[in-house]
Each structure stands twice: as C-alpha cells, then as structure tokens.
Amino acid sequence: MRQVENFIRGEFVAARDGKRFDKVSPVTGEVIASIAEAGRSDVNEAVLAAKAALQGEWSTFTTNQRVEMLYEVADEITRRFEDFVEAEMADTGQPSHVMRHVFIPRGAANFKIFADTIKNVPTESFMLDTPDGAGALNYGVRTPKGVIGVISPWNAPFMLMTWKVGPALACGNTVVVKPSEETPLTSVLLGEVMNKVGVPKGVYNVVNGFGPDSAGAFLTEHKDVDAITFTGETRTGTAIMKAAAEGTRDVSFEMGGKNAGIVFADCDFDKAIEGISRSSFLNSGQVCLGTERVYVERPIFDKFVAALKEKAEAVNYGKPTDEGVNYGPLISKEHQNKVLSYYQKAVEDGATVVTGGGVPEVPEALKDGNWIQPTIWTGLSDDAAVVREEIFGPCCHIRPFDTEEEVIGLANNTDYGLATTIWTKDLPRAHRMAAKIDVGICWVNSWFLRDLRTAFGGTKQSGIGREGGVHSLEFYTELRNVCVKL
Ligand SMILES: NC(=O)C1=CN([C@@H]2O[C@H](COP(=O)(O)OP(=O)(O)OC[C@H]3O[C@@H](n4cnc5c(N)ncnc54)[C@H](O)[C@@H]3O)[C@@H](O)[C@H]2O)C=CC1
Numbered sequence: 001m002r003q004v005e006n007f008i009r010g011e012f013v014a015a016r017d018g019k020r021f022d023k024v025s026p027v028t029g030e031v032i033a034s035i036a037e038a039g040r041s042d043v044n045e046a047v048l049a050a051k052a053a054l055q056g057e058w059s060t061f062t063t064n065q066r067v068e069m070l071y072e073v074a075d076e077i078t079r080r081f082e083d084f085v086e087a088e089m090a091d092t093g094q095p096s097h098v099m100r101h102v103f104i105p106r107g108a109a110n111f112k113i114f115a116d117t118i119k120n121v122p123t124e125s126f127m128l129d130t131p132d133g134a135g136a137l138n139y140g141v142r143t144p145k146g147v148i149g150v151i152s153p154w155n156a157p158f159m160l161m162t163w164k165v166g167p168a169l170a171c172g173n174t175v176v177v178k179p180s181e182e183t184p185l186t187s188v189l190l191g192e193v194m195n196k197v198g199v200p201k202g203v204y205n206v207v208n209g210f211g212p213d214s215a216g217a218f219l220t221e222h223k224d225v226d227a228i229t230f231t232g233e234t235r236t237g238t239a240i241m242k243a244a245a246e247g248t249r250d251v252s253f254e255m256g257g258k259n260a261g262i263v264f265a266d267c268d269f270d271k272a273i274e275g276i277s278r279s280s281f282l283n284s285g286q287v288c289l290g291t292e293r294v295y296v297e298r299p300i301f302d303k304f305v306a307a308l309k310e311k312a313e314a315v316n317y318g319k320p321t322d323e324g325v326n327y328g329p330l331i332s333k334e335h336q337n338k339v340l341s342y343y344q345k346a347v348e349d350g351a352t353v354v355t356g357g358g359v360p361e362v363p364e365a366l367k368d369g370n371w372i373q374p375t376i377w378t379g380l381s382d383d384a385a386v387v388r389e390e391i392f393g394p395c396c397h398i399r400p401f402d403t404e405e406e407v408i409g410l411a412n413n414t415d416y417g418l419a420t421t422i423w424t425k426d427l428p429r430a431h432r433m434a435a436k437i438d439v440g441i442c443w444v445n446s447w448f449l450r451d452l453r454t455a456f457g458g459t460k461q462s463g464i465g466r467e468g469g470v471h472s473l474e475f476y477t478e479l480r481n482v483c484v485k486l
C-alpha cells in the first residue's frame with residue numbers, strides 16, 4: 001500500500017509519534033494509502049522550517065529568479081502530468097477527463113499566472129506637492145508577509161491548494177500546507193517537484209492530519225504563522241478566524257455558497273441546459289461555485305425541468321479511468337450521509353422529486369463507494385432547508401419566477417454570496433442583474449469560465465478578501481510606502 005509522509009524541510013518524514021491514518025478510495029471503499037498524521041511537534045517543525053527558509057537562500061532570490069523557478073515548478077508538474085492525474089483520481093474518485101482538462105492543468109497554471117503577475121505588476125507611486133515647490137515622491141514596496149498557513153479542501157485538492165501556494169511563493173513567502181485529510185496525495189507529490197527543480201528546503205512544507213485538535217488547528221494556532229489562507233466550510237472559517245485573532249494574523253477565506261442560477265425565457269435554451277447541468281452536477285456537485293438553486297422564467301419552466309432531468313439521468317457511473325464514465329462518487333461516507341440526509345429532508349418538506357433522490361445501482365466492485373444520484377426537486381418553499389443550506393452535492397431545486405425584480409430578491413435571499421450564473425440574450429438586462437446580485441462572481445451565459453487574473457472570492461458568509469491576479473498580492477505581501485522629500 002502507498003505510504004504517504006509529511007514533507008518538511010525538503011524531506012519526506014513520518015510523524016514523530018508514528019501516528020498514521022487511512023486514506024479510503026471514494027470509488028470502492030478500499031484503503032488505498034497510509035498517511036503520516038502530524039502532531040503538534042511535527043507542525044512546529046514545519047513552521048520553524050518555513051520561518052528559517054525566509055531568512056535563507058530563498059530571501060536572496062531576485063523576483064526574476066523566483067519567476068523562473070515557478071515556471072520550472074509548472075513545467076515539472078506538466079512533465080509528471082500522469083502521476084498527478086493518477087494521484088488526484090485516487091484521492092477524489094472523479095473521472096479522468098476532469099483531472100486532465102481542468103484540475104491538473106490549472107495546478108500548473110496557478111504557478112505561471114502568479115509568476116507573470118509578480119513580474120509585471122507596476123509599483124504604486126504618487127508625486128506630492130510641498131510648500132517649497134520641490135515636492136516629494138511616494139512609492140510602494142511590496143515585501144513577503146512571511147510564513148503562510150494554507151488550509152485546503154478536498155473537492156479540487158490540487159487546483160485549490162496551488163491557487164494559494166502559487167501566489168504565496170511568487171511573493172517570496174514560505175508555506176506550510178495542511179491538505180484535507182480526505183485528499184493528501186497531490187500536496188505531498190508536489191514536494192517531489194519542489195525538490196526536483198531546486199526550490200530551497202523549507203520553502204514548501206506539508207503536514208497531514210485533521211482539523212480540530214489536529215494538524216489544522218496546530219497550524220492555525222501557531223504564533224509563527226503570519227497569515228492563513230483557507231478554502232472550505234464557513235463554520236471552519238469561523239474557527240480559523242478565532243485562532244488567527246491570537247496575534248492578529250491576516251486571513252483570506254473562500255467558503256461555502258448557495259449559488260443561484262437564473263434562466264430567462266429568451267436564453268439560448270440548449271446552452272442554458274448545458275451550463276446549469278454542469279454547474280449543478282460537475283464533480284458530483286462538490287464545487288463551491290455550483291448551482292443548488294435554479295430560478296427559471298415561467299414560460300419555459302416545464303420544458304427546462306424536463307430537459308435538465310434528461311441530463312441528470314444521462315450520467316455514467318464508474319471507475320474514473322473507465323471509458324465513457326463522466327460522473328464520480330462523493331468524497332466520503334460521511335459526506336454521502338450528509339447529502340442523503342438532505343435528500344430525505346426535501347421529501348419530508350414536501351418536494352416533488354423530479355429525478356434521483358437516493359443511491360444508484362452500481363456494479364458489485366463499486367458497491368462500497370460513495371455513490372449518489374444527481375437529484376432535482378421542485379415545489380419547495382423558499383425557506384426549505386435544501387433551498388437555504390449548502391448541501392455540496394449533485395442536486396438543485398428549480399422554482400419558477402415572473403419578473404426581474406422578483407428573481408433578484410430570490411437570488412439575494414441567502415446568507416451566502418459566492419457566485420451566480422445568468423442565462424439571457426438580453427445583455428442590458430444581464431448587466432442590470434449583475435449589478436444587483438450580491439455575489440463576488442457573476443457569470444453571464446457561462447459558468448466556471450475562469451480568467452485567473454480576475455478577482456475571486458465571495459460576499460457575506462462566502463468569504464473574506466479576494467484572490468486572483470493582482471488581488472492576491474494584497475494578501476500575500478505587505479505594502480510599505482516610502483516617501484522621499486525631493
Ligand atoms: N470549497 C468549498 O467551499 C468547500 C466546502 N465544503 C463544505 O464543507 C462541508 C464539510 O467538508 P469538510 O471537509 O469537513 O470541510 P472543512 O471546512 O471542515 O475542511 C476544509 C479544511 O479545513 C481543515 N479544518 C477543519 N477544521 C479545522 C480547524 N478547526 N482548524 C484548522 N483547519 C481545519 C480540514 O482538515 C480541511 O483541510 C462540505 O460538506 C461542504 O459543504 C467542503 C470543502 C470545500
């Protein structure tokens with residue numbers, strides 16, 4: 001069985017107390033790896049390694065040298081593409097084409113985009129008038145923030161971890177990553193890449209383990225961690241924020257969503273169906289940007305529900321590498337139970353189950369995997385649990401609407417504010433809507449179309465701060481103003 005260690009100061013090391021935990025395949029339920037579980041002293045060692053590296057060779061790198069090294073990291077990921085695809089598939093159980101076309105290429109791109117950003121971003125400067133007429137020059141200098149604690153989730157593990165590590169390293173920081181306990185493989189594999197291309201030891205570290213009373217909490221509580229970036233559940237964000245308050249450390253949070261998809265009668269119908277089907281069912285619905293509330297203009301409501309039902313029923317369950325498989329399991333038994341409990345709740349609340357609602361028939365070899373049917377409901381009230389709470393599964397509730405004002409109110413009637421997707425050919429209307437829906441990311445006639453230079457993050461309980469392009473520099477650097485009297 002695969003043995004996976006922590007990665008500290010450039011070495012793959014077991015936990016000092018020898019503790020380990022099992023990684024279980026979401027596809028078959030088999031134990032596929034044994035993972036070193038970092039205790040407080042292992043986390044301490046990783047943080048001290050990262051702190052020491054800030055003063056070492058890494059600090060002598062020019063921006064250009066860092067940029068070149070990040071390009072080498074990206075190129076080495078691409079050279080080891082198959083290894084990353086295999087590890088990510090083993091971790092998540094999601095189909096090979098999603099790994100090949102989205103998650104692994106995005107992992108490599110996350111290093112290149114921030115290398116480009118740091119190389120090209122201009123320095124802020126202002127000329128100030130002074131009474132003597134000579135003036136003063138103000139200019140900004142960006143310095144690394146220090147040791148960054150990276151707490152990453154399981155739904156797109158490599159893509160979301162590198163989305164943080166890329167800019168952190170581009171800005172000259174060092175990192176300690178705590179990947180989700182469900183998906184440790186690619187973070188540790190990245191350690192091999194870092195060593196291969198010569199990233200100085202201690203710049204990139206990985207500690208495995210769980211959240212509370214484990215590696216996650218030990219890391220976020222550590223006083224030498226200067227800032228924390230986190231993607232995951234809103235409640236976890238609250239716990240991390242409390243830990244970060246000690247020492248007033250900075251945080252960047254990308255958290256849950258209960259995103260609305262809005263479909264007007266004048267939309268390109270086939271594209272809207274394709275878009276909403278992806279946004280509700282891709283990655284088995286385990287995408288923070290996904291759509292769990294769909295609002296459809298009344299004249300096309302019945303036609304829309306029927307067409308989305310067809311899409312939901314067309315998924316092919318199976319092993320990630322099997323030909324034609326386009327749909328994977330949920331990440332864990334715990335998550336499967338959580339999603340199934342919402343399926344049950346929807347029925348208790350009086351939903352019409354258009355399709356799905358349970359566990360599908362799968363071949364004998366897969367019966368211990370965490371399979372679940374894509375599910376569509378109609379007929380629930382706006383305050384039903386499955387309409388208000390983030391489920392993070394392949395499901396959506398569809399409700400008709402009659403006016404623009406009404407649907408803006410419905411879309412905004414949530415504690416979250418991550419993303420929305422609007423489908424209409426009336427672009428002035430799309431712009432009006434985009435201005436009024438309280439989210440960080442608004443897609444029109446598209447979904448998950450990502451330009452990595454754009455601001456990414458959420459409002460309300462969906463997050464704090466923005467990352468992406470130059471916005472990442474705000475979090476990963478300190479900006480010092482220098483004022484020179486001329
Ligand atoms: N991208 C997103 O928005 C994600 C949302 N979720 C939501 O969260 C729910 C639960 O999934 P989980 O994996 O349990 O998410 P989670 O938020 O508990 O886990 C995310 C990461 O935070 C770590 N963590 C947990 N508690 C911590 C603590 N007190 N201090 C430091 N680190 C801690 C975990 O070990 C993991 O690395 C899902 O059902 C889904 O609704 C989960 C993953 C990603």
Ligand SMILES: O=C(O)/C=C/C=C(\O)C(=O)O
Pocket residue numbers: 155156160163231254286287288289450456
């Ligand atoms: O494109 C990105 O950077 C992120 C996409 C998805 C998530 O953040 C998520 O599902 O958590």
